[in-house]
Amino acid sequence: MRANVSIKSLPQQTMTTFIVLGVIAVLFIGVALFIVGLYNKLVTLRNRFKNAFAQIDVQLKRRYDLIPNLVETAKGYMKHERETLEAVIAARNTAASAGQKAASNPGDPSAIKGLMASEAALTGTMGKLFALVESYPDLKANQNMMQLTEELTSTENKIAFSRQAYNDSVMVYNTARETFPTVMIAGTFGFQQAELFEITNPTEREAVKVSF
Numbered sequence: 001m002r003a004n005v006s007i008k009s010l011p012q013q014t015m016t017t018f019i020v021l022g023v024i025a026v027l028f029i030g031v032a033l034f035i036v037g038l039y040n041k042l043v044t045l046r047n048r049f050k051n052a053f054a055q056i057d058v059q060l061k062r063r064y065d066l067i068p069n070l071v072e073t074a075k076g077y078m079k080h081e082r083e084t085l086e087a088v089i090a091a092r093n094t095a096a097s098a099g100q101k102a103a104s105n106p107g108d109p110s111a112i113k114g115l116m117a118s119e120a121a122l123t124g125t126m127g128k129l130f131a132l133v134e135s136y137p138d139l140k141a142n143q144n145m146m147q148l149t150e151e152l153t154s155t156e157n158k159i160a161f162s163r164q165a166y167n168d169s170v171m172v173y174n175t176a177r178e179t180f181p182t183v184m185i186a187g188t189f190g191f192q193q194a195e196l197f198e199i200t201n202p203t204e205r206e207a208v209k210v211s212f
Contacts, residue, residue: 038182042191045176049169053106055162063155064096070148077139088129091122112195163197170194
C-alpha cells in the first residue's frame with residue numbers, strides 16, 4: 001500500500017523538480033543578462049570619452065604643427081633669443097610624443113597625466129616666447145606672425161572646448177563605474193578609472209595669450 005502511494009506521488013515530485021530547475025535557469029539567465037547590460041553600458045561610456053579625447057587630439061596636433069612655423073618666423077627677428085626658441089621646440093616635441101601615447105590609449109591614466117605635465121611645460125615656454133615678442137615691434141607686425149598667432153588662438157579655444165567635453169564624458173563614465181552595482185563588475189572586466197584632462201595650477205589655466 002505504501003509502495004503504491006510513493007509511485008502515485010512520483011510525477012508530482014518530478015514536476016516540482018522541473019519547476020525549481022526552471023526558476024533557477026530563469027534567475028541565472030536574468031543575472032547573466034543584467035551583467036551583460038552593465039558591461040555594455042561601461043563599454044559605451046568608455047568609447048564615448050575616448051571619442052571625446054580624439055577631438056582634443058585633433059586640435060593638439062594642429063597646434064603642434066603651428067608652433068614650428070611660428071618659431072621659424074620669430075627666428076628672423078629674435079636672433080638673440082635662441083635659448084627660448086629651442087626650449088619651445090623641445091617642449092613642443094615632448095608634448096607631441098606624450099600626445100601620441102595618450103591618443104593610443106586615452107583610458108590609461110598615466111598617459112593622460114604625462115600629457116597634462118608636458119602640456120603645462122609647453123604652455124610655460126610659449127608664454128615666455130610671447131612675452132619676448134612684445135619687445136620686437138617688427139615681429140609683431142609681420143603678416144605671417146599675425147596669421148599664425150590668430151590660428152593658434154583659435155586652436156587654443158577649440159582645445160579648451162574639446163577638453164571640457166572630454167572631462168564631462170569622463171565624469172559620466174567614472175560615476176557609472178563607481179556606482180553600485182556596476183562597481184561589482186568594473187574591476188573584474190578591467191574598466192579602469194579614467195583621468196580628467198585638467199590643469200591644476202591656476203596660473204596655467206589661462207590659454208596662451210598670443211593676440212597682439
